[in-house]
Amino acid sequence: MINSLVDLYRRPVYTFINSFHHFDQEADIQIEMGKTTLTYHGKPLTNFDFSDSKADVLTQMSDVIVGLLGQISNFINEHTLEEIEEQLELLNAVQKENLDLLRRLVEKSYKKNIAFFHFIESVENRKKWEKIIYHQLQ
Known part of the structure; x- marks a missing residue:
């Protein structure tokens, strides 16, 4: 830890x-x-x-994105790959679009510089992350 x-x-x-x-x-x-x-x-x-993030809109935006990624990380830690797949099947159109927006942001950042990503997750959790981000492409 x-x-x-x-x-x-x-x-x-x-x-x-x-x-x-x-x-x-x-x-x-x-x-x-x-x-x-x-x-x-x-x-x-x-x-x-x-x-102070209250005075810096870019820090506020970063806080939102980091918070979202933190929630996804919590979700990954608390669920099996099978449970995640089941939940992904239940997404409505708006949720799918939001997930696609996140995927595009991740891909854009990854293409800009792979070093922007620093995973400290297990291989199993990395597979769960990829399932969530790339779900709609399958």
């Missing part, structure tokens, strides 16, 4: 050094991030900040 989420914040900072990262204010994360200085070629990486 993950003891601290700080590594999930650090990863994009050192993976995408030419990008700037705006993180939602999280006091515990800010404290932990402040304890270690990430460097690249001996220079500190300062390509991130913490902002």
Whole structure:
């Protein structure tokens, strides 16, 4: 189990050094991030900040997407592949369209840069994720 989420914040900072990262204010994360200085070629990486999501619409949008992906992750953890397949068959037209919109967003991001995706799921849960995202294509 993950003891601290700080590594999930650090990863994009050192993976995408030419990008700037705006993180939602999280006091515990800010404290932990402040304890270690990430460097690249001996220079500190300062390509991130913490902002109040109430004042930053892009952070708000990110929060919504991350929240949605978190709910899908919870669903995956709580259900078998067979149960997921059954639930997918019950989706109405609006739900299918919304899932397709999510699939297109995922694919667009994946095509832009595969490193945008950092899965810490089991192989079984990865199969469940793919079943949900690519359900309509089958």
